[in-house]
Each structure stands twice: as C-alpha cells, then as structure tokens.
Amino acid sequence: MRLDIDNDLLTAMVERWRPELHTFHFPEGEMTITLKDVAILTGLPFTGDAIIDNSRKPEDGWGPLIQERLGFNMPTTTPVEGQGHPPLNAGQVSIPWLVDHIQMEVNIGPDTPEDQVERYARVYLIALVGGFLFPDKSNRWIQGMWLNMLLGDWDEIGQKSWGSAVLAGIYRELCTCSKLGAKQAGGAMFILQLWAWEHLPFLAPRDPREFWLPDDELRFVANPPYGFK
16 A cells, blocks of 8 residues: 655654654653664564665776676666656666666566566665665665665675664654754655554544454454554
C-alpha cells in the first residue's frame, strides 16, 4: 500500500522536538523514537558493524564500478533536459536513472540468470537506501558513501547495523529541521509518521480492513489505526 506523507503531522512533531534532549515535548511529558521502535516498524537489523563514511569516490569515477557491478555504462555527458534523467550531479548518482536502466535491461522471471537477479537486487537496494531510508531533500540522488557500500562486497551489506544508522539519520534531520528558517526535511520521515500513529493512535487514520488477533482469545479488531500491528 502507498503511504501518503502527512506533512501537517510531521510539522507538528518537529515543532515539539528539542535538540538538546532528542525528545518530543508534549503536554503529558516527553517521548522519543527509539532503536526498538525502528526495529519493530521496519525490521531493519540493529546489530552488526557500525555504518561509517570511510569511502572515497573512485579516481576514475562511478562509471567503471557501475559497469562492473550492474552491467551497463554510465554516460559521461548529461542528457538534454526532457530527454532522460541526468546520471551525475557533483559526485552523486541519479536513482531514477539507475532504476530506468535496470528495468530496460533486466526482466526478472523464473529462468533469469543469477547474476542478473543480483544486479536487479543491487539497484533495488540503492533505491531503497537512497530513496526511503536516507533520502536527500530531492529524493532523487544517492550519495557516494551509500553507492560505494551497496556496490561493494555482497555479503557485507546485510552485516551492517542499518537500524541504528536510520535512527541516527532521523535524529539528525529532526535537529536540523527544528532550527529557525528550516523549510524542508530529508531522512526517513515516514518512520516517524508510523511511530506517531503507533504511540498516538488518535492521530492515525482508520484502516477499513478488519483483523483477527492470533492470540488465545482470537479477539476481533475492526477498523484499527494504521499504526496497528
């Protein structure tokens, strides 16, 4: 299901954020989003190696690495406006450009070779990380540190503490947005919205579906809030 971002709710949350304490101040007291919340709401791992930006842009650019890992060439010139997504911008790579090319070149099916499935999975992870978990304000570009990590060793990607990195990114964006003059927010704000729906259910829209809770009493729940699990 598509999750529509509630800008009014997120604006109200930012106005109640206190950077010096990393908590929301409500009339009833203080609350904050925790690592446990991120783990439950997203399923991201919170154990493993810390994610540290120790990468550097390759001396010959991203083109050869993308050619090696994803199997297609990155043009060295920017397309004419209106004729495709520009692939590069100050060392960043366009997520729509990568997605467009992988969709044109790879059709996933039962007989798809494993190397092509891996190429498709890498682009999916790039779109997931750059477009949802650590998006910039344009929601279009992926930074070099994420690109270098996701095009690196395949086995090491899942051994990172992604949950703690996402939580740190949310804290950073909340601290930045709470400053006077801030107008936009990046980061995984959809997680903050789900957290608000979960802990402040009177703010959540109602789900028209009905649920049976799989417990001993098999309790029936009709029209729960969207944060309901």
